[in-house]
Amino acid sequence: METGFVYSENFNQYNFGEGHPLTPLRIELTYSLMKAYNLLSHPQIQILTPKPAKEEDILRVHQKDYVEKLKELNMLKKPSYMALPEYGLGPGDNPIFPGMYDAALAVSGASITAVDYIMQNEKTRAFNIVGGLHHSMPGMASGFCIFNDIAISIKYLQNKYPNIRIMYLDIDAHHGDGVQWIFYDDPNVLTLSFHQDGRTIFPGTGHVEETGKESGKGYSLNFPMLPGTIDSVYLQAFEKIVPQVMDAYRPDLLLLQSGVDTHFADPITNMGLSTEGQEKIFKIVQENTPKYCNDKLFAVGGGGYNIGVVARTWTMFLAQMLGQTISEPLPKSWVKDLLEKWDDSTEEPPSLLRDRNVWIEEKQLKDPYWQDDLEFHTDKIVDKFENELIPKIKKPIN
Ligand SMILES: [Zn+2]
DSSP, X not given: OEEEEEOOGGGGGOOOOTTOSSOTHHHHHHHHHHHHTTGGGOTTEEEEOOOOOOHHHHHTTSOHHHHHHHHHHHTOSSOBOOOBGGGTBBTTTBOBOTTHHHHHHHHHHHHHHHHHHHHHSSSEEEEETTOOOTTOBTTBOBTTBSSOHHHHHHHHHHHHSTTOOEEEEEXXXXXXXXXXXXXXXXXXXEEEEEEEOTTSSTTOOOOTTOOOOGGGTTOEEEXXXXXXXXXXXXXXXXXXXXXXXXXXXXXXXXXXXXXXXXXXXXXXXXXXXXXXXXXXXXXXXXXXHHHHSTTOEEEEOOOOOOHHHHHHHHHHHHHHHTTOOOOSSOOHHHHHHHHHHXXXXXXXXXXXXXXXXXXXXXXXXHOTHHHHHHHHHHHHHHHHIIIIIGGGOOOOOO
């Protein structure tokens, strides 16, 4: 089975500037680690050169006035401190930078290139590590996301294959709100997001009660997790719910947003997963795709602000897609490169791909009931999924 991997040197132009968490260094160091493990020259990999998205592709999701504003800002000569709150742009999450329209077109185009590759070839998967901009809304930027490349690639597919059914699975620490709201009334796109409880983190949504509207009622699913949720609790719920939803819905394609900011050492979230746990999550997705999702998997990147974690986990994901085992320790030259380019004195440099959440293990020893609380919370939601939500999902009529 072949895996398409989208890559372009232009990807580093999606850059909000110095000090912003979504630095292009994430992509650079992920790419160099994949290369160090010889994955990019693997016989089963197909390196895909992306084309930028066309304006008509963008306009299937985004409002004309927002697109026109971005075109205007594209021409700036230097970064601007201007604030345009009506478009979600300005200092903070989404600063204005020259070339931002072109940079956003490149990301969305990469996702379109990947879905075309998957649909045109039998038994293929694809990975676009710069994609996954799940917060962007039709009329505005949000949470580091200018255009919603996920919604754009789904609408592109719907335009080409009118009855296609897509399951969108989001494992980022933040709720996949943009994608959920865009398809909230559409039964042909089932969204399922696992994330840190919206009462404790941006964007504040993703509650179990958000289940869709009109004919899309029942096709938006949310699994909020308590801050600090550990591998064992997360995996137990994920392993139960995800295959059941896939089986109930039987989509033509599975689109996975694989944000890795659920890691315990992520600087902007509060989840408790290890890279080993994240690898297991991906394995569950990967193993169930041939059974329930027509063997078509499109993975995009997403959040992840501890660069060492992003590179390690996404490299393990690509290795799994290629059916390749990669082993410890991390290549020394790559670790050296990481330390030179990303100065993070708060943490020990990584030496292994797979880590353990030692901090949480200590917490567990001090407070044994804490794990019970996490389990109690997820068990309640698992029950709701199994007894109320999953039975309402309908398979395709044919
Ligand atoms: Zn995130």
